[in-house]
Amino acid sequence: MEAQAGALRRWLPHGLRGRLQSGMWARIAVIIAVIGPGVITANVDNDAGGITTYSLAGAQFGYALLWSLIPITVALIVVQEMCARMGVVTGKGLADLIREQYGVKATFYIMVALLFTNLANTVAEFAGVAAALEIFGVSKYVSIPISALFVWWLVVYGTYRRVEKVFLIACVFYVSYLISGFLAQPRWGEVVTRLMVPEFSWRGEYVVMLIGLVGTTIAPWMQFYLQAAVVEKGVRLADYKYSRYDVIVGCIFTDVVAMFIIVACAATLFRNQIPVNTAADAALALAPLAGRYCAGLFAFGLFNASLFAASVLPLSTAYYVCEGFGWETGIDKRFREAPLFFGLYTTLIAVGAIFILIPRFPLLEIMYLSQVVNGMLLPFVLIFMLLLINRRDLMGAYVNSRTFNVIAWGTSVTMIVLTVAMVGTLLLGY
Amino acid sequence: MSDATTITNDSGLIAEAQHSFVFFSTLLDKPVHDANGVSIGRLSDLAVSVAYMFPPVVAFVVQRGRWEKFALTGRWTDVADISGAAIRLNVGIQSLTPSKMDTPGEVLLRETLLDMQIVDMNGAKVVRVNDLHFLKVGACELRLVHVDAGTRGLVRRMGWEPRIDGVLRRFAPQARYLSAERLIRWNYVQPLSLDDKAHRIRLSVMQRQVKELHPADIAEILEDLDTHERATMFRSLDPETAADALAEVDDPRIQTQLLETVSQEAAADILEEMPPDEAADLLSELPPETSTALLHKMEVEEAEDVRELLTYPPDTAGGMMTTELVSLPAELTVEDTFARLRSEALDVENIYYLFVVDSEQRLVGVLNLRQLIMAQPTARLHEIMIKDPARVHHTDSRDSVAEMVEKYDLLALPVVDDGDVLVGMITVDDVVSHIANQAWKRKLGH
Numbered sequence: 001m002e003a004q005a006g007a008l009r010r011w012l013p014h015g016l017r018g019r020l021q022s023g024m025w026a027r028i029a030v031i032i033a034v035i036g037p038g039v040i041t042a043n044v045d046n047d048a049g050g051i052t053t054y055s056l057a058g059a060q061f062g063y064a065l066l067w068s069l070i071p072i073t074v075a076l077i078v079v080q081e082m083c084a085r086m087g088v089v090t091g092k093g094l095a096d097l098i099r100e101q102y103g104v105k106a107t108f109y110i111m112v113a114l115l116f117t118n119l120a121n122t123v124a125e126f127a128g129v130a131a132a133l134e135i136f137g138v139s140k141y142v143s144i145p146i147s148a149l150f151v152w153w154l155v156v157y158g159t160y161r162r163v164e165k166v167f168l169i170a171c172v173f174y175v176s177y178l179i180s181g182f183l184a185q186p187r188w189g190e191v192v193t194r195l196m197v198p199e200f201s202w203r204g205e206y207v208v209m210l211i212g213l214v215g216t217t218i219a220p221w222m223q224f225y226l227q228a229a230v231v232e233k234g235v236r237l238a239d240y241k242y243s244r245y246d247v248i249v250g251c252i253f254t255d256v257v258a259m260f261i262i263v264a265c266a267a268t269l270f271r272n273q274i275p276v277n278t279a280a281d282a283a284l285a286l287a288p289l290a291g292r293y294c295a296g297l298f299a300f301g302l303f304n305a306s307l308f309a310a311s312v313l314p315l316s317t318a319y320y321v322c323e324g325f326g327w328e329t330g331i332d333k334r335f336r337e338a339p340l341f342f343g344l345y346t347t348l349i350a351v352g353a354i355f356i357l358i359p360r361f362p363l364l365e366i367m368y369l370s371q372v373v374n375g376m377l378l379p380f381v382l383i384f385m386l387l388l389i390n391r392r393d394l395m396g397a398y399v400n401s402r403t404f405n406v407i408a409w410g411t412s413v414t415m416i417v418l419t420v421a422m423v424g425t426l427l428l429g430y
Numbered sequence: 431m432s433d434a435t436t437i438t439n440d441s442g443l444i445a446e447a448q449h450s451f452v453f454f455s456t457l458l459d460k461p462v463h464d465a466n467g468v469s470i471g472r473l474s475d476l477a478v479s480v481a482y483m484f485p486p487v488v489a490f491v492v493q494r495g496r497w498e499k500f501a502l503t504g505r506w507t508d509v510a511d512i513s514g515a516a517i518r519l520n521v522g523i524q525s526l527t528p529s530k531m532d533t534p535g536e537v538l539l540r541e542t543l544l545d546m547q548i549v550d551m552n553g554a555k556v557v558r559v560n561d562l563h564f565l566k567v568g569a570c571e572l573r574l575v576h577v578d579a580g581t582r583g584l585v586r587r588m589g590w591e592p593r594i595d596g597v598l599r600r601f602a603p604q605a606r607y608l609s610a611e612r613l614i615r616w617n618y619v620q621p622l623s624l625d626d627k628a629h630r631i632r633l634s635v636m637q638r639q640v641k642e643l644h645p646a647d648i649a650e651i652l653e654d655l656d657t658h659e660r661a662t663m664f665r666s667l668d669p670e671t672a673a674d675a676l677a678e679v680d681d682p683r684i685q686t687q688l689l690e691t692v693s694q695e696a697a698a699d700i701l702e703e704m705p706p707d708e709a710a711d712l713l714s715e716l717p718p719e720t721s722t723a724l725l726h727k728m729e730v731e732e733a734e735d736v737r738e739l740l741t742y743p744p745d746t747a748g749g750m751m752t753t754e755l756v757s758l759p760a761e762l763t764v765e766d767t768f769a770r771l772r773s774e775a776l777d778v779e780n781i782y783y784l785f786v787v788d789s790e791q792r793l794v795g796v797l798n799l800r801q802l803i804m805a806q807p808t809a810r811l812h813e814i815m816i817k818d819p820a821r822v823h824h825t826d827s828r829d830s831v832a833e834m835v836e837k838y839d840l841l842a843l844p845v846v847d848d849g850d851v852l853v854g855m856i857t858v859d860d861v862v863s864h865i866a867n868q869a870w871k872r873k874l875g876h
Contacts, residue, residue, distance in 0.1 A: 326558020
């Protein structure tokens with residue numbers, strides 16, 4: 001963060017530099033330096049799967065599920081904040097901590113499960129890229145190899161800082177959903193009321209969709225990615241409060257985007273009772289109702305989100321698997337220095353992309369399976385997190401307070417119950 | 431594990447001089463029986479005394495109870511035999527101390543070493559401890575000799591070693607996995623998580639070894655470590671080593687972070703040891719209050735050089751240059767020049783190029799060491815120097831500096847101000863990374 005203050009100063013004309021002495025500039029520099037991990041993690045949460053869920057929620061139930069976004073945001077903030085705090089206080093990633101405190105076996109099973117779900121998720125992301133670009137008339141046999149190569153190149157030839165900048169730019173493109181939300185011309189008064197006033201229905205599909213919304217919110221890999229990114233940033237304890245803002249801003253922005261996706265689909269597809277099954281369907285169906293630009297922005301948003309997640313997922317997976325097992329890692333390394341890290345990364349991308357190119361590959365089944373494994377893994381990750389963050393020998397004075405523990409355990413137990421319910425509904429074939 | 435000592439007699443003694451190796455993972459969680467063969471619990475940790483070159487195991491911790499867990503600590507001398515299915519003691523449970531031990535100079539292995547990161551000083555790398563390797567002397571004297579950082583260690587911890595070995599021997603007997611043990615000798619191991627007391631004992635040994643590493647290797651180790659461990663290691667370096675390593679760290683973020691982990695006095699000492707241009711680069715990354723404070727704490731002379739460099743924008747020739755150079759009056763004879771070099775040149779990074787100035791300190795010529803050596807001792811510098819040499823103005827951009835160096839194949843380039851007064855020089859190493867970047871970009875067609 002000090003480095004950032006220096007960098008910031010260099011950008012300014014010579015004469016102005018002295019004025020940076022004032023505390024305000026220094027504080028802004030610190031905020032700029034600390035921001036990133038929270039915003040990025042939360043945004044990647046709105047990946048191909050997330051956007052599909054939100055589109056379907058809007059298209060099938062209109063505004064009826066909007067209210068759930070507020071408790072979901074709170075839960076997201078509670079869980080992410082704990083990860084950021086652990087990262088800052090211990091200076092270690094979640095995979096590191098689990099390995100150091102719970103040994104090889106626990107680490108091994110968690111990592112194998114993560115490897116599988118993340119591979120399946122990566123496949124889903126590439127499917128999103130393919131679907132979005134097909135709307136613009138690009139064949140998947142062109143789009144997939146190119147985007148896979150781009151993602152791979154970005155990390156193998158990039159530095160951590162450059163990669164993070166690209167990721168932050170990708171976050172900005174989520175604004176396309178806000179614009180398409182406005183272009184859909186919803187009744188804003190109704191949107192606000194339905195957002196604030198909870199309503200509930202015991203209808204089977206409604207409950208399943210609600211569970212789906214919650215289930216897509218907190219994925220196991222996010223906790224590992226966020227904590228590792230906070231550590232990589234080298235955030236100091238003194239600057240932790242800014243990291244907290246980073247998490248809160250990221251989570252709120254993410255769910256605002258989710259809200260606009262629901263609103264865009266609700267104001268058009270739901271009102272005209274047009275059935276859709278995927279996010280790409282939704283984008284296509286938007287064109288006659290809300291105009292070409294709205295549909296285009298919607299499809300572009302899907303492309304951006306999928307490509308973004310397709311870059312982050314393999315990267316973070318390779319990162320924490322290697323960390324947990326003690327293999328060399330790091331974007332800034334050369335291939336030869338960290339062969340397992342880059343090997344794993346390359347394999348995840350290659351396999352993810354190749355699956356999409358196989359004609360009649362059971363894509364939906366894979367996505368479905370990945371959601372199930374995600375859901376089964378989440379309880380373990382959340383419980384490990386809660387146990388770790390309450391260890392005074394690791395966290396010192398930064399363990400959860402009693403109140404926070406009640407909220408955190410409450411949130412986690414709710415998340416676990418709902419996620420298990422989601423796995424149940426998926427297995428029962430809803 | 432080659433465990434040769436399976437024959438025991440009633441007294442628990444084994445034929446002497448039998449040496450074998452034992453892995454920590456094969457002892458952990460073994461049942462522990464008292465002298466009467468009654469089960470006490472399971473082995474949960476071992477403590478070693480780190481004061482020795484190869485630390486002996488001196489104590490053990492037993493975990494008792496299935497649900498309500500509690501720990502008992504015993505001295506290793508109370509152990510009769512470790513080779514059977516259970517670890518047998520020669521005392522009863524009442525001789526064990528309830529609670530976990532915490533004796534100064536003794537270190538619990540599972541708690542502080544197993545699964546943690548260490549620095550392998552021999553390979554100059556950060557690795558994770560998968561298992562520990564003991565030399566077993568006699569019945570049950572154990573000495574920690576190796577740290578296992580290899581895949582075999584991981585497989586062993588999973589409890590799969592016999593099965594995987596069996597499968598591989600059958601289907602791929604040449605597999606590297608079967609022969610490749612990654613054992614690191616204990617004396618090459620730098621633990622990072624030991625508490626302060628135990629740490630200090632090992633530190634003196636470590637410092638000697640760290641000094642033998644190339645600064646670039648130390649820098650890489652530092653970059654690989656977690657924040658806290660990075661700080662621990664950096665604080666253990668002496669100012670000179672720290673300065674060399676710091677200059678080799680590529681990421682300015684990590685550089686400033688490291689400098690902030692030591693006291694301001696120590697940071698000032700480190701900055702003094704760095705070449706002024708590197709120190710200036712580093713200081714310019716710090717907040718103004720910190721860099722001013724550090725400059726105040728530095729020796730006046732070193733601080734002056736750095737302060738002067740700080741006035742130049744970093745992406746200009748002025749910001750790249752160092753003020754440590756050899757400038758000589760044109761009237762000096764070759765003989766006198768040698769005398770001067772002997773007394774002055776110790777601190778200068780590069781003396782291959784010598785700059786000749788007039789009485790106003792204006793740059794008039796340059797000569798290299800070869801010309802100086804080949805010249806007659808009585809010759810004057812202005813007779814042998816290259817007149818009107820290539821130079822850059824301190825406001826010139828990084829690109830034009832790189833261009834000059836590339837074009838004229840120079841190892842060092844003089845930097846002048848508006849009045850042509852020599853103010854510094856840029857050595858080729860400051861330019862190389864920039865040129866490399868440019869070349870790379872061109873290759874990619876940017």
